[in-house]
Amino acid sequence: MYQPLNLTIGVTVFAVGKYTCFIRPFLESAEKFFMRGYQVHYYLFTHNPAAVPRVLLGPGRLLSIIPIQGHSQWEEISMRRMETINKHIANRAHQEVDYLFCLDVDMVFHNPWGPETLGDLVAAIHPGYFAVSRQQFPYERRQLSAAFVADNEGDFYYGGAVFGGRVARVYEFTRGCHMGILADKANGIMAAWQEESHLNRHFIWHKPSKVLSPEYLWDDRKPQPPSLKLIRFSTVEKDNSWLRS
């Protein structure tokens, strides 16, 4: 159904500081499994373009390296992504791609990720919280924050590592999240899980049109439950304390 539409799928991925070491496994596995047969445009945001390895891409697939400012605090890097993606759409992506996915770089594809994931506004369920009641979701619970979610609200806990959709919807979404992040900054508060908290708040008010199961966002450290037939995209083993220093 989607192939005749001649779509271009964009992917934003951020590799700042020591995270540049994840670029190769991410891109190589994406070349094997992500949207095979479609035109794909990777947007790699990094503070150090020289550190980007050369990865061979298939036909119809492009990589653009976009330099961005590094930050000393990893939380800051993480949260600035919303603003950067938003600006990037305005500058470039809205002309170049039809759909855009925003993915974390410290992940690897293990199985096909195809057009079944395309939708107007797409979110993925966090692998740690799909079997748990909403009171236990790690939403931001302080009322002062713009990402505040009350105890009796919430559909699913979505992972910040995967979201996407039509370019225009992603634009609006990232802007909304960034507004919330700014409001929090002005009030001197940082949400519990940084932009993931804001993302979750936003997905309550602006419900995604498509939700990806934890197959599309898995944590390899967790045992695979029987309900999960296939793991398509999961975390790479890493040492957080070293990475974030």
Added chain:
Amino acid sequence: MGHQTPCCLTRSPLGESVFLPLKLDQENWKQEKCEEVSKRPGNTSHYRGPPSGREAPGVGGSVFRGACLPASILRADVELRCYGGGWRELEQVRRSCGWGVGSKNQLMHQEKVLIALLDAPQKTKLDSCHPDTEGLGRPKCCSLHLGILPLIVLALVFFSYGFVSHRSQELGDSEAETRMVYAQPKVLTPSRNDVLVLTPWLAPIIWEGTFNIDILNEQFRLQNTTVGLTVFAIKKYVVFLKLFLETAEQHFMVGHKVTYYVFTDRPADVPQVPLGAGRKLVVLTVRNYTRWQDVSMHRMEMISRFSEQRFLHEVDYLVCADVDMKFSDHVGVEILSALFGTLHPGFYSSSREAFTYERRPKSQAYIPRDEGDFYYMGAFFGGSVVEVHRLTKACHQAMVKDKANGIEAVWHDESHLNKYLLYHKPTKVLSPEYMWDQKLLGWPSVMKKLRYVAVPKNHQAIRNR
């Protein structure tokens, strides 16, 4: 974490106390003097700032900074660009910061404060600086220069004017829903375990229990959705109109805007049925045909023609229904999507070889025995106006071709509908709850609700008269 936002207390032109936060530089958390930047296209600038000064970008919009709201809601420093009075943008920012939470009255009140602050040309002098209630640091008194307008909201300027002003008009589909409380969806518990709720191409199959109507109603009301319902009452079929319309008034899209399009050759016989608010009826006079098969098939032509001429401008979605039916339970916005078909109640458990598709290759509606997803009923289909237009046009053209080749499909327009939906997959499929005949089929346990059901009729008496 506790960096408190220093504020001054002042009075808005509406006479209430508002907090005027000091502007915080986002990068460095410096405090600066209260500033006001307000420049509306067409008005003279009221800008007066600190000596270092900073011009407000003015072309194409105004920039307002600061957040002045009654003390109970403290949100500081969210910069907003308003395009020619683009209050929808303000609304979005407000909601994203949680200002939108609260009753409609609270929202309107906030809006009034903001509008008044925007419009007020007079200077606002600080009456006093009071120590704040909980949550704020030590306030600082600051004096405002003459002619400075009170601050409104900050927004972020990170996109080019042209792109945003263009886009923000287009992106009407991402309004936020208001706060609702409902049970949490359970990831590991399917909503129905006796029926298929999703097609292989990921279109939902609508059964009772698969949807929360409150969430959906909210989403569609926010879009101010208007639904058109087409129904054909040709010759004696006008007798079915009264019950059809009366039951539609009770069950069909209640709470939303509805336009009934009644196609008839006997406009005088259209009954007067009282309609609810936001609902209207339009009578469209058309020709009749001698053979009932032709009456049925030409519906496609007429819907196609009127879609282009009229429906496109008047409604968002079209539902095309048979008239010899009545609504017996809720039929609402859960059915709406780009293109939907309904499972025929006689074939939902049959295998595809038994579907009564047109099987002669000579016909345009031909479907071979190893193809076919479902058997859809011709009596209830719909979608966006554009998609319904495409469908009806394609079916009509196929029927014209068949006629030229001297063949008529076994189930007429229904055969062509099935052919079309096989190659243009619907984005939603309605279960047989939406198309039932209780006399013929009883009430099996898999049907939790019977929503749209056949009205008994004497075929011989009613057809061809």
